[in-house]
Amino acid sequence: RTKKESRNGYRFFSNQMQIQTTRHLQLVNALRQAIALKQLTVHYQPQLDLHTKKLVGVEALLRWSHPQLGEVQPTEFIPLAESSGLIISIGSWVLEQAVQQIERWQEAGITNICVSVNLSSIQFRDPELPSLVQAILQRYHVLPQSLELELTEGVALENPEGAVSMMDALDQLGVRLSIDDFGTGYSSLSYLKKFKVYKLKVDQSFVRDISTDDEDKAIVIAIINLARSLGLKTIAEGVETPEQKAFLLTHGCDEIQGYLLSQPMASEEATAYLLANQ
Numbered sequence: 001r002t003k004k005e006s007r008n009g010y011r012f013f014s015n016q017m018q019i020q021t022t023r024h025l026q027l028v029n030a031l032r033q034a035i036a037l038k039q040l041t042v043h044y045q046p047q048l049d050l051h052t053k054k055l056v057g058v059e060a061l062l063r064w065s066h067p068q069l070g071e072v073q074p075t076e077f078i079p080l081a082e083s084s085g086l087i088i089s090i091g092s093w094v095l096e097q098a099v100q101q102i103e104r105w106q107e108a109g110i111t112n113i114c115v116s117v118n119l120s121s122i123q124f125r126d127p128e129l130p131s132l133v134q135a136i137l138q139r140y141h142v143l144p145q146s147l148e149l150e151l152t153e154g155v156a157l158e159n160p161e162g163a164v165s166m167m168d169a170l171d172q173l174g175v176r177l178s179i180d181d182f183g184t185g186y187s188s189l190s191y192l193k194k195f196k197v198y199k200l201k202v203d204q205s206f207v208r209d210i211s212t213d214d215e216d217k218a219i220v221i222a223i224i225n226l227a228r229s230l231g232l233k234t235i236a237e238g239v240e241t242p243e244q245k246a247f248l249l250t251h252g253c254d255e256i257q258g259y260l261l262s263q264p265m266a267s268e269e270a271t272a273y274l275l276a277n278q
């Protein structure tokens with residue numbers, strides 16, 4: 001390689017990095033004001049019990065609509081919220097929105113709907129988390145069993161002892177804990193013995209080709225059986241087709257969530273959906 005080429009290569013790389021960094025800085029600065037400027041909203045995606053055919057829950061999913069940047073995806077801004085520390089204030093805002101929504105639904109006669117909230121591992125390491133959750137539940141007169149907190153396998157990996165005591169503290173409050181994106185982490189399964197887990201969320205990457213891919217079929221069946229042996233519930237994420245639903249029903253999966261039921265919906269639309277499908 002000539003010197004000129006490598007210099008151009010370097011310059012290209014450097015420009016790319018510059019663009020990345022500029023976008024990151026721009027997003028972090030914008031995110032800092034997003035709550036105050038009312039750019040964040042929480043959407044809700046329904047979850048169906050395959051045994052009773054009833055809606056049993058919704059997952060709260062954060063949305064960010066910026067006047068210039070447009071809709072920024074959570075997969076882009078959540079990591080930035082984490083690296084900048086903003087996830088603590090954003091995460092508690094999401095928790096409060098979700099719990100307030102439970103209260104509103106209960107007032108509207110929508111009971112027996114559990115709202116699950118995604119927790120970043122950074123929130124999970126915050127010693128204030130249990131008292132925050134308790135305070136929010138009390139503020140809105142919501143029972144803890146109406147709230148579920150979703151964690152990823154990573155929390156077990158980063159600080160096993162701390163994770164066990166945090167799990168215990170949250171369990172003591174009476175909230176349910178589920179493992180999101182189950183099967184995609186690199187953690188050992190032994191944490192399932194020590195953690196007070198209620199539900200495993202089968203990752204959508206295994207569900208996608210469930211009708212055609214024998215390996216995905218085997219993995220999903222194994223997760224369902226593992227959960228059942230441990231006395232845990234299962235929910236499959238990313239269910240888009242009747243074929244996927246039928247497979248999951250046949251193999252004893254408890255619940256489904258995905259575009260087959262509905263996309264995540266803004267509060268009002270979700271309320272109408274829950275009322276119409278109660």
Ligand code: C2E
Binds near residue numbers: 073091239257
């Ligand atoms: P997740 O918790 O695994 O959420 C499921 C994602 O799958 C959501 O993407 C949802 O919109 C999408 N999804 C649902 N049904 C289907 C389907 O049938 N097909 C396909 N292809 N996708 C489906 P979303 O809303 O873009 O969120 C992405 C991730 O961002 C979430 O993954 C979660 O890890 C994170 N996230 C979202 N909201 C929050 C939040 O409030 N706090 C934290 N810490 N993370 C959040």
Ligand code: MG
Binds near residue numbers: 118
């Ligand atoms: Mg989730």
Ligand code: MG
Binds near residue numbers: 180181201
């Ligand atoms: Mg997931």
Ligand code: MG
Binds near residue numbers: 180181
């Ligand atoms: Mg995820």
